[in-house]
Amino acid sequence: xxxxxxxxxxxxxVSLSKRRGxxxxxxxxxxxxxxxxxxxxxxxxxxxxxxxxxWRSMTQLRDDVVGLEASIIMHPRIWExxxxxxxxxxxxxxxLLTKKRFRADQVDPQSGVVHxxxxxxxxxxxxKLRKDTLLQxxxxxxTSCVPEANKLLExxxxxxxxxxKGFIKLKPTVNSAEFIEILKRLGATSGYNSNTxxxxxxxxxxxxIESAVRVAREIYAKGSASKxxxxxxxxxxxxxxxxxxxENGAPLTEPRPFNLMLKTYVGPVESADxxxxxxxxxxxxxxxxxxxxxxxxxxxxxxGIAQVGKAxxxxxxxxxxxxxxxxxxxxxxxxxxxxxxxxxAIYGSVTKPSAPGHPGEPQPNWGWQIWHQYWVxxxxxxxxxxxxxxxxxxxxxxxxxxxxxxxxxxxxILYKFPFSKRDEKGELMGEELEGIAAxxxxxxxxxxxxxxxxxxxxxxxxxxxWPKLSPVKQSELRERYFQARSKYLTKAGxxxxxxxxxxxxxxxLLTKGYYVPHVIEPSAGVDRLAxxxxxxxxxEDQAPDDKGKLESRxxxxxxxxxxxxKVAVFPLLKNKPELVKKAKEVRELLRPHMxxxxxxxxxxxxxxxxxxxxxxxxxxxxxFDTLGEQGAELKDTVTxxxxxxxxxxxxxxxxxxxxxxxxxR
RNA sequence: GCGGGUGUAGUUCAAUGGUAGAACGGCAGCCUUCCAAGCUGCACACGUGGGUUCGAUUCCCAUCACCCGCUCCA
Numbered sequence: 001x002x003x004x005x006x007x008x009x010x011x012x013x014v015s016l017s018k019r020r021g022x023x024x025x026x027x028x029x030x031x032x033x034x035x036x037x038x039x040x041x042x043x044x045x046x047x048x049x050x051x052x053x054x055w056r057s058m059t060q061l062r063d064d065v066v067g068l069e070a071s072i073i074m075h076p077r078i079w080e081x082x083x084x085x086x087x088x089x090x091x092x093x094x095x096l097l098t099k100k101r102f103r104a105d106q107v108d109p110q111s112g113v114v115h116x117x118x119x120x121x122x123x124x125x126x127x128k129l130r131k132d133t134l135l136q137x138x139x140x141x142x143t144s145c146v147p148e149a150n151k152l153l154e155x156x157x158x159x160x161x162x163x164x165k166g167f168i169k170l171k172p173t174v175n176s177a178e179f180i181e182i183l184k185r186l187g188a189t190s191g192y193n194s195n196t197x198x199x200x201x202x203x204x205x206x207x208x209i210e211s212a213v214r215v216a217r218e219i220y221a222k223g224s225a226s227k228x229x230x231x232x233x234x235x236x237x238x239x240x241x242x243x244x245x246x247e248n249g250a251p252l253t254e255p256r257p258f259n260l261m262l263k264t265y266v267g268p269v270e271s272a273d274x275x276x277x278x279x280x281x282x283x284x285x286x287x288x289x290x291x292x293x294x295x296x297x298x299x300x301x302x303x304g305i306a307q308v309g310k311a312x313x314x315x316x317x318x319x320x321x322x323x324x325x326x327x328x329x330x331x332x333x334x335x336x337x338x339x340x341x342x343x344x345a346i347y348g349s350v351t352k353p354s355a356p357g358h359p360g361e362p363q364p365n366w367g368w369q370i371w372h373q374y375w376v377x378x379x380x381x382x383x384x385x386x387x388x389x390x391x392x393x394x395x396x397x398x399x400x401x402x403x404x405x406x407x408x409x410x411x412x413i414l415y416k417f418p419f420s421k422r423d424e425k426g427e428l429m430g431e432e433l434e435g436i437a438a439x440x441x442x443x444x445x446x447x448x449x450x451x452x453x454x455x456x457x458x459x460x461x462x463x464x465x466w467p468k469l470s471p472v473k474q475s476e477l478r479e480r481y482f483q484a485r486s487k488y489l490t491k492a493g494x495x496x497x498x499x500x501x502x503x504x505x506x507x508x509l510l511t512k513g514y515y516v517p518h519v520i521e522p523s524a525g526v527d528r529l530a531x532x533x534x535x536x537x538x539x540e541d542q543a544p545d546d547k548g549k550l551e552s553r554x555x556x557x558x559x560x561x562x563x564x565x566k567v568a569v570f571p572l573l574k575n576k577p578e579l580v581k582k583a584k585e586v587r588e589l590l591r592p593h594m595x596x597x598x599x600x601x602x603x604x605x606x607x608x609x610x611x612x613x614x615x616x617x618x619x620x621x622x623x624f625d626t627l628g629e630q631g632a633e634l635k636d637t638v639t640x641x642x643x644x645x646x647x648x649x650x651x652x653x654x655x656x657x658x659x660x661x662x663x664x665r
Numbered sequence: 666g667c668g669g670g671u672g673u674a675g676u677u678c679a680a681u682g683g684u685a686g687a688a689c690g691g692c693a694g695c696c697u698u699c700c701a702a703g704c705u706g707c708a709c710a711c712g713u714g715g716g717u718u719c720g721a722u723u724c725c726c727a728u729c730a731c732c733c734g735c736u737c738c739a
Binding site for chain 1: 739
C-alpha cells in the first residue's frame with residue numbers, strides 16, 4: 001500500500017478501477033444508481049477467481065461440505081422464520097431536533113406538559129413589521145397589508161415583550177387557524193417571511209414555559225428563520241406519550257416503516273398476496289433446503305452446505321465505494337454439528353479449545369467452540385492464501401452485548417481498508433469482510449416451527465450409544481437438552497406451557513437419536529473481498545525507463561491465484577512476422593491453462609507497464625533468440641518477466657505451462 | 666436520514682455569459698532487438714432537468730451521482 005493520505009489512496013483506487021476496467025458505476029450513462037456497481041472485464045475475472053478459490057477450498061477440496069445454488073426469491077414465510085420481516089420492518093421515529101433515530105417501540109413513555117407551537121416568525125422581520133404597522137409605513141400600505149398586519153398584532157398578547165421572551169402568546173379569543181391564515185396571506189402579499197409548521201414540545205410538569213420555548217426555537221431555527229420568535233398556542237397535560245424524544249422533549253416524526261429488504265411482486269398483480277422479497281442473505285436457503293441436501297448427499301452431521309450468490313439490502317446509506325452496496329454477493333457456509341449432549345453421549349466427553357490457533361484435523365468429539373475456532377482459523381488461512389497479508393487482517397471477537405440474540409459467539413474478520421476508522425493509537429481498525437458465527441440450533445428450529453416440518457436428523461451412533469449410558473447420565477443429558485430447547489422456545493415466544501411440552505418432546509427425541517443440528521456459519525462478502533484485494537494489491541513504486549531513469553510505476557500486486565490475467569505474451573517487435581507468429585503459438589499453448597493476454601502494440605516496456613496496472617503477474621516475451629538466431633541452445637526459450645521484482649529469466653517454452661500453473665493454483 | 670464539498674474527454678486538470686484546451690491514456694500507421702522512446706494521424710467531455718438571458722458549460726433553482734463528517738448497519 002502506498003503511503004499517501006487516506007482519502008487520496010481511495011481516490012486513486014477508484015480511478016484506477018474505472019481506468020483499467022475493474023469497477024464501474026452502475027447505469028453510469030443515466031447518472032448512476034446509488035448503491036449499485038458493475039464489474040468490468042478485469043473486475044469480472046477477479047470476482048470469478050475469488051469465488052472459484054472459495055468454492056474449491058470449501059467444497060471440492062473437502063469431503064464434508066456440499067454445494068447449493070438456491071433461488072434469490074423465496075417463500076416470504078422464510079423471512080418471517082428468520083426474523084428478517086419483523087426486524088427489517090421496525091417502525092422508526094426521528095427526533096426533529098437532533099435527527100436521532102429511535103425504534104418506535106423502544107421510546108420510553110413520557111409524562112408532563114405539552115406546549116403547542118403553531119408557527120415562528122423571524123425576530124428582525126417581526127420587529128420591522130411591528131414598527132411599520134404602528135407608523136403606517138408606505139411599504140405596507142402600498143401592498144395594502146395594513147389591515148392584515150394590524151389584525152396580526154392585535155391577536156397577540158403583550159406585543160412589546162414578545163421579542164425579549166422569544167415567544168408570542170395569542171389572546172384567548174383568537175382562533176389559531178385564522179392567525180396562521182393571516183401569516184400566510186402576509187407572506188404571499190408582502191413577502192413577509194414566517195414558518196407555519198406546528199411543533200409540540202414536552203417538558204416535565206412544573207418546568208417553566210421558557211424551557212419548551214428554547215427547544216421550539218432550536219427546531220424552528222433549523223428552518224428558514226435564523227432568530228425565530230415562536231408562536232405559542234396552548235398547553236396540555238399528557239401521560240405516557242411516546243411522541244417525544246425522552247432526551248430533550250422535542251417532537252418525534254410519525255412512526256415510519258423501515259424495511260431494509262427489497263420488495264417485489266411475484267406474478268403480474270401487485271397485491272399484498274403476491275409480495276415477495278429479494279433475499280437479504282443467502283443463508284436461509286441453506287436452512288430451508290437442509291433436509292433435501294441431507295437426503296441426497298449421503299452426508300452425516302458434522303457436515304456443511306456452501307453457497308455463493310447475490311443478496312440485496314436496501315441500505316440506508318451506501319458508502320465507501322463498493323463496500324456497502326445494495327446488491328452484493330455472499331459466500332456462505334452453514335456447517336452443521338451435533339449438539340453437545342449428543343457428543344457427550346457418544347464419546348463420553350466434549351473436546352473444547354485448549355490453545356489458540358488452528359486446532360488441526362476435525363475430530364468427531366469436537367464441541368461447538370472448537371468447531372468455531374477451527375473455521376475462524378480456516379478462513380484466516382484462506383485470506384492469506386489469496387494474498388491478504390495477516391497483518392492487514394483483524395480477528396475481532398464480538399462482545400457479549402454485541403451478539404445477535406441467537407448467537408453464542410461471533411468472530412469478525414476485518415480488513416484494514418484505507419477508509420477504516422483509526423483507534424486512539426492511530427491504527428486502522430478494519431472493516432468486516434466476514435463473520436463466523438456460532439448460531440446454535442436457532443435457524444433450523446425456527447424453520448421447524450414456522451414450516452411445521454421436522455428439521456431433526458437421525459444419528460445412528462447416538463441411538464446405539466444411548467441405551468448403554470447409565471441412567472444417571474441419561475437423565476443428566478436429557479435434562480440439559482430439555483433446558484436448552486426450553487430456553488430457545490421461550491425466547492422464540494412460545495407460551496410457557498406449550499414450550500415446555502415441545503421441549504419435552506425434543507428431549508425424548510434425543511434419547512431415540514434425533515436432534516436439531518447446531519450450526520457454525522462463516523459468511524463472507526465477495527464484493528468486499530474484491531475491494532480488499534484491490535486495495536491490498538495497489539502499489540506505487542519506482543521503475544527505470546528505457547534510459548535507466550527511475551519513474552513511478554503503478555502496479556497491482558495481486559496474488560497469481562486471483563489475478564484477472566495470469567500471463568501476457570508479447571512479440572518483442574510487431575513488424576517482424578516471425579516473432580508475431582511464434583508469440584501467437586505461445587499464446588495458444590498457454591490458453592487452455594489460464595487467462596492469457598496477447599499484446600503487440602507499442603514498445604515492450606510500455607506493454608509491461610500496461611500489464612502492471614492490470615496486475616498480470618507474468619510477461620512472456622518472444623525475441624530473436626527464441627527463433628534461434630543466437631544459437632541452438634537458446635532456441636525456443638523466452639523471457640519470463642515477473643511483475644513485482646521486474647526480474648527476467650530465460651525459460652524453455654515447453655516448460656512454461658507447468659511453471660506458470662504451479663503458481664496460479 | 667442530516668450537514669459540508671465536488672460534478673468539463675478514459676484519467677488528472679485548465680479556460681470561458683458568445684457552445685471548450687492540455688497532459689497522460691486509447692486507436693491506426695511508421696519506426697523500435699526487453700521496462701510508459703520518437704514521428705504522423707484519428708476518436709472522445711461541459712451529470713440531468715428547469716429558470717434568468719438575445720445567448721448558459723459558466724449565474725440561480727431542483728434533481729441525480731460521487732467524496733468527507735455525523736447517523737445507521739438486523
